[in-house]
Amino acid sequence: MNTAVVVFPGSNCEHDVVYALETLGGSADLVWHRDTDLSGYDSVVLPGGFAHGDYLRTGAIARFSPVMGEVNRLAAAGAPVLGICNGFQVLCEAGLLPGVLLQNRDLKFICRPIHLRVESTDSILTRAARVGDVLEIPLNSYEGNYTASADEIASIETGGYVPLRYSSSTGTVDTDSNPNGSTNNIAAVSKSNVAGIMPHPERAIEEILGSADGRVLLESFLQSRVAVNV
Amino acid sequence: MSETMPLHQALGMTDDEYGTVCDLLSRPPTEAELAMYSVMWSEHCSYKSSRAFLGRFPTTAPWVVVGPGENAGVVDLGDGWLAALRIESHNHPSFVEPYQGAATGVGGILRDIFTMGARPIALWDQIRFGPLDDPHNRYLLEGVVAGVAGYGNAVGVPTVGGEVAFEECYAGNPLVNVMCLGIMREEQLVLGTAGTPGTIAILLGSSTGRDGIGGASVLASASFDAGSDTKRPTVQVGDPFEEKKLIEACLELYDRGLVVGVQDLGAAGLSCATSEPAARAGTGMDVNLDAVHVREAGMTAAELLMSESQERMMAFVHPSKVDEVLAVASKWEIDASVVGTVTAGDTLRISHNNQVVAELPAASLSEAAPILRRDSGEPFWLEDLWTNTLEYLQPPDITRCLLEILADPSIGDPSWVYEQYDHQLFLNTVVGPGDNGSLLRIKGTNKALAVSTDGNGRQCYLDPMRGGANLVYEAALNVAMLGAKPMAVVDNLNFGNPEKSEVMWQFIETVEGMSQACENLGIPVVGGNVSFYNETDEADIYPTPIVGVLGLADPAPRSVPRLNRAEAGMALWMFGPKNSRNLAGSSFEKIIKGHVGGRPTGADSTTGKAVIELAVALAQNELVPVMHDISDGGAAVTVSEICIASNVGAHLQYSSWIGLFAEAPHRIIAAVPPEHFTAVRRLAEDLGVPVSELGEFGGDRISFDNPVAGATSVSVDKAAEAWRGAIRSRMSH
Amino acid sequence: MADTRTVTVTIRRRPSISDPQGATVARALRDLGHEVTDVRIDKTIELQVPDGDVETIRARVAEMCDRLLANPVMEDYEILVSS
């Protein structure tokens, strides 16, 4: 069994995700957004990039891609579904995760390593991590500013749907350690078997590229696969 | 356009050139033909002022697969791998509209690379503006960086390095150059050839509109003056999403062997993409403009032929493969139309509305283009400039000057720029922006590619020949410090108005200086670009060549020298010529004294080569964790940058304060661990490179010590603060 | 093209959702010496659709908005069918 990595026109992190999953012992295939049969897969990643050019709103057009029917079905069947960066935006637009991602507070694209504090291990992204761990992971986005209505934020927080927050290198969560203006420094959102994360764990799996802290997140994802009834 | 002006003049053609066209055709050209000749013979497309001199560059080496003349240079990396590289300017479009000008510059250089069959894997931008205290220059910087980011990030090619500099001469004419590198397996190489008669031409990508008609070519072939506004409607809008699909579609076509040749549509649009491949193949071509997919109704033949609509490619396909090619295009959701057939003979025949509107020898558009031997002469002011030097009676306050230099936007931290660029995509970036150069691994091999791009307009203004040579040595040294052997050069020659004899002189001198350095180092020039007419209201920019050097590390060192690896207890050594005592053209004189004069120190061919060999050997043998060349700002800045990156202090003895700020070439500052002293000394001695033991790293202050003047120091934190704010503080409100 | 009609849709961000772009533009205007108390930046989408009954057109465009053009989590829309 293996992971489907969905390619929308304009995606660009798909090869990196496949490389990372395979480096960690998983197996993954690229699937085109017009594919309508994911029966051979037990998990899905929506990778980063600029699906449909990010035109109109990021993720807005992608969520109508034919493959999304299968993504919904797998999500409903309990298969781990992970959206990274642009993939996170698609999951929000598709209603699989709450909230939206707005332009960064400073209206600039941000590409640099940031720190994330592990808030909970009850997610497909963090089950192999420890609460309080601080991870260094590259952020790479223009629309990474997570927001929702006050009610929704409240239910996200009380529901424990925030596995990772932006923090300082020592784990302090405050305005200074918030790179993009995300509400409550939210860097990832996870609801049972569906999760979205704004920074790129697949860019942090080898020390030679700067950090291997993303391994624990993708290993968590790989470990989360269960026998899904497809 | 004045009512009485003949059409050829309105299109920027001289009467002589018009006469040549009439002679060539033995009749007056049609409107469509005139349009084609005018764009193809523009300075931008024909290199008419520069072509006679570019032949000076050395262009051959056993590893050169494709030299200048094709869309990009291609070199052999061994084991079946090839690299394609090219650099382009988008200076004028970026002044008119900074975001779109820079964005379409990125789009254009990418097409040059994937036209060759290579996947573009990285970009570098070299950008220059007037001083940041002028809001307009801030607006230009903001827009250009956003444009590079907006296009490069979205198209999915990382921008892994570049340069940013500020100087008064660029205020009316910013420079925006972009370099691209691609890699491929050798069987994927494709050339811009039309193939044999019967081959079908298929136009792929965006629809053709009126946007950018005469844009890049006309803009880049004329100077700015008060009337520039009238050129404004020619702004082209980039669509990175379309380009991304086009890249993937083309790479699939190459993978499946479905094309005979490919040509991108850049400046001169369809005129170029039909005539050049036919000329290269020695064929003719029938082209049907009615088949071109268009964005606007009612375009004339001339407009269709001149349009510079972005994100288009012409594929040449065997008739039996046409359906497969159209299917690939449809899979990637791009438009495609069959627009032509390659014919025997040499006639390019173009029809529109079922009538032949142009019929001319295909090769005449490129090969019969005029070659000018413009007047050149040493500027009358040069001698005065050389003798205009400063005398220093008193040593300055070294740390105060250092802080001021570190806080200068041309010297300080460029991360405000590069943090807006995705510089990690593809998981190849071992060394990204913010170091000596960039190092990209090739996954699945032990190889890594190093690139550095460098320019120094002020030095080239003071002495174009020395400046040109020094740049090649600097870029090659940056690559060498990453453990890579320099192997090829691309260059972008940004100059003023070639109709002025001193500009042509600067141009010829620069080419000579660069050529000498390339010959000495054995690295060929495999491609480049010339941008003339960089002037505003008669004032030319400094002659500003940009050099990009590609190097190969095979195998790549496991642990690459970096600026941030200095530790307390390591020795601070300098490799290279001692006792540099020349501040001509230096950042010190510019920033502290507001002075530009004197004659910069030139290259030393023996030492220059030896220092590069030493750097490769030190990196390959992992003997020193830190190397950084002495360039802008001198040794004081080089040491400070290491201290800031490593967060450690340094103690340095100097004999003359001038030596701290001099920018003479071929010098490296290194952090040397005690256990490697002997090996490092022996290596330097074997190569004949002088070693100066200047001090050591440690503590939290950067201190400069002299037997007479005593010690002066500044904390690393304070230096870092000055350096970090150089651009950032000026760009945030 | 006598038989198409222009429909203009204005997409507005809900007041409860922050508008970093508007805030930045307001700041920039004030830096330039202009007095502005608030700036909102919205999107207008101009569509050419087949002509027909105004209410039918409006309903069709509303469907486009609900499905694609607006994000119900953060945006409201307003449809204007040209006469």
Next chain:
Amino acid sequence: MADTRTVTVTIRRRPSISDPQGATVARALRDLGHEVTDVRIDKTIELQVPDGDVETIRARVAEMCDRLLANPVMEDYEILVSS
């Protein structure tokens, strides 16, 4: 805030300048089964400015457009001062 006035500025890309975003949205709408022949996406900016003489306000906002809000190379603008 009785003494502020709402000014709406519509910023339109010139017709000759291509609009890849509009073209992509048009394609997406057609994929969803809607009939549209053309889509253009523009910006509206709503400003709250101190109240006063309408012509003075208009002139001030025109200056903001010229200096910051619109890109003179690619865009036209239209100012509507609310009554």
